[in-house]
Structures are given as structure tokens and as C-alpha cells.
Amino acid sequence: MQPLRRSIHIHATPDDWIGREAVSFSLDSKAEFDAAVAKAVGALGDRVELLGIGEPLHGGEEILILRNRLFRRLAAAHGFTAIAVESSFPRGRLVNGYVAGRGPATYDEIRNDGFSHGFGLLEANRELVEWMRAYNADPSRRVELRFYGFDGPLEMTVAASPGVALRSVLDYLESIDPAAGRRHRGRIEPLLGRDADWENPAAAMDPTKAVGLSSAATALRIATEDLITELRIRRPELAAGSGGERLAEALHDASMARQLLNYHAALARESDERLNVLLGIRDAIMADNLVHIVSRERGRGKVLAFAHNAHLQRGMATMQLGPHSCAWWPAGAHLDAILGTRYAVIGSAVGVSAENGIGRPEEGTLEALLTAVPGPALFIPTHAGSCLPPAVVAALPTRSGSARNPTYFALTPRSLTDFDWLVFMDAMAYTRGGPSLPEPDGGTKQ
DSSP, X not given: OOOOGGGOOOOSSHXXXXXXXXXXXXXXXXXXXXXXXXXXXXXXXXXXXXXEEEESSTTBHXXXXXXXXXXXXXXXXXXXXXXXXXXXXXXXXXXXXXXXTOSOSSGGGTTTTTOSXXXXXXXXXXXXXXXXXXXXXXXXXXXXXXXXXXXXXXXXXXXXXXXXXXXHHHHHHHHHOHHHHHHHHHXXXXXXXXXXHHTOGGGGTOGGGOOTTSHHHHHHHHHXXXXXXXXXXXXXXXXXXXXXXXXXXXXXXXXXXXXXXXXXXXXXOOOTTHHHHHHHHHHHHHHHHHHHHHHHHTTTOEXXXXXXXXXXXXXXXXXXXXXXXXXXXXXXHHHHHHHGGGEEEEEEEEXXXXXXXXXXXXXXXXXXXXXXXXXXXXXXXXXXXXXXXXXXXXXXXXXXXXXXXXXXXXXXXXXXXXXXXXXXXXXXXXXXXXXXXXOTTSOEXX
């Protein structure tokens, strides 16, 4: 079934669009929620292999609950077998082992090492992972669910050493061809140096503290290219010796190491475009990871990806970092170019969130218009911006931001073209287990 583009109706006003197309639901009603999901997913069509669900800020409790229930429903009724979240791709393997019933016996043993950005501390993530583990333990389940991280091995201010990814590739090659593995290891290990030198937090804002353009780092980039070349030119032989999936994982890890080395080089480079390049590399890594995940799941099922709206949207992302106005192509734009109609994305928005410092939306904004719909939550199709005349879309004002949570991004007129659907929630609390947010008076609150 193709996406239902032929049924698009251009509405004269936002009130007409919302009144005719909004699908209200409550998270407290399974029947309402399941029906709303069926309508949204059905309208996207059967070609979709990767469905994104965005969050308007980091720290929204109800959007995490919605994500968990959405994945449960997608797994039960719509052929989804995997979820990928905005967390480190390498670390996600530990969580996937746990949901498969391997490795550590309790969630507490993986919550720190299995997630980046402290996301393992969020209670909603614990609930998701524990549900997946219980699901997979049921012998009646025909297909095992998988968990992935799809972010690069990056923290908020720290880029990881390329050592973890490269050693994984070297271990793989050495298991197939010990002599070749030892040869590459003998060349690469001396160039890696100390992880602490790569992972200096001061390098985020001061390029002189970064090591990515040192002579050793430059030599390591060349050595990494040579390692990738050997894997590629020996692909038939290596696949026969290890299986295609193991080789694909090794090639992907090698490619991630290459991009991580590029990131460290950009960290060390003085440039007016430095932050834009760093943000762009991170999202390109995200997109490559998601394409790899989709290829792994092809033949098994579809993938749900969860991240901030800004990473999954189709249009250019923008952000103000202190005095710096940043703009870059997010993962969603790359995925749109690579996957086409096999990628669809639902953005999200919130009306009021006192705990996150979000007051009532100003009159005429999308959030104010959506708040007027009866019910605590709704789905609404944007039809890639063709739901309203362009002049009407362009005239929509943007609401004010958050007084406490800098990760909050309001809807803009571009949101109607950036997403296929929106999910809107009237109110949102702050997530259980999240870090303290600053109080307006400068204090903090749990």
C-alpha cells in the first residue's frame, strides 16, 4: 500500500484543519490510543521501514510513556521488531543483550554502561527495557524484539576515543585471520594513546585542547582507512568465514571509528563553522546508524526511532548555543534522502509544562490552536505541509520557549513540512529519574 497522498485536502484555515483531522485520545484509554495509532500508521503506508517519533524536549514524562506504549502497540499489531533511542550505539549492545536474556541479570547492572547521556537513570527507559526482556522471555513470541542506541559514542561535551570501535574491528579480524589482525593491531594500538587525551571535556569549546589533528591522530585516520579497505576487498572471504552479519557489524564499527576520527579532527580545527560541522557529523553518524539498523531488521520487521524532534525532522535544524547561531542537516534529512518513503516521522509538542518552565502558549500559535481540541492528547496529519495554504502556514507565530529547560523547541511553521504527523499533549510533567532543572531564581529542583 502506498502512502495515502491522494486523499490530501488543503484546508482554508488552521481551525478547519484541526477540526477535521485531529484524532483525540487519552493515554488512560487503551482502545482510544490503539485506534489513534492504527489511523496514523495506516495513513503512512506499508512502505515505511523506519518510523521516527520525536520529543519536543529532553525530560518530558508523558512523551516517554507514549513512546513505550506506542512501541508495544507497533510490536503487537504493526510488524515492528526493534526500537532505537538517542543513546550510544556501542553501549546499546549491552542493553540488547539484557533484553535477549543474556549478560547481566538485572537492569541496575546495565543502566550506566548501557546508555549515554545518563538516559539509563530514567524510569521510563527502565520500564521499556524490562517489558522487552519479559516479552522476549515468552516462548510463544515468534520474533525477538531488539534494542538499539543510534547516537554516536558521544556525550554532551565529550567525544569518545575511537579505541573501542577500532578494537572491536581488530578483534573480529583477528578471529578470522590472526596474522592480519595482529598486523593492523600493531600499527593502530600505538597511535591510539590514552583515552583520556581524546575525551578531554575542555576540547568541546577550546580546539587547542583537542588531539584530533596531532600527527598520531592523522596517522591513525590513515591506518583506519587501510583497515576498512582490507575488510572491503576481502568481503567474500571474510563473510564466508564469519557470516555476513558479523562482517557487516565489523564494517559498521570501522566506519563509525572513521567518522569519530573526523569528529575529533573538527574539534581541533579553528573555524567559524566548527560547531555546525560538529553537529552535522553527529547527525550524519545517527543517520548511518539508523540505516544500518534498518538493514539488520529487514526481513524481521520495522524499526521505531525515538529522539529529540530536532534530530528526526526533515528540514535543517537550528539552535542557539550562547552567542553561536548553529544550523546543520539533522539525521531525519539524511534519512529522507537515503530511504525516501521508507522513512516517516511523527513530531511532538506540548501545551503546558510547569515543571519544564513552559507556560501557556501565546494566541495563534500552533500549540494554542491544538490545546483547544477536547481531550488530553491528539494525533494530527500534516501531509508534509500541504494541509494548509503556504501563506497561512508562513503566518503562524512561534510561541515562547522554556524558562528552565533549554532542550525545549517550540513548533514553528516549518514543523508542518518537517513531520508527516504531529502528536500533541496538553500537559507534560518532568521525567522520573532525570537530572535537576534550574529554578527561575537560580536554584535547582529534582
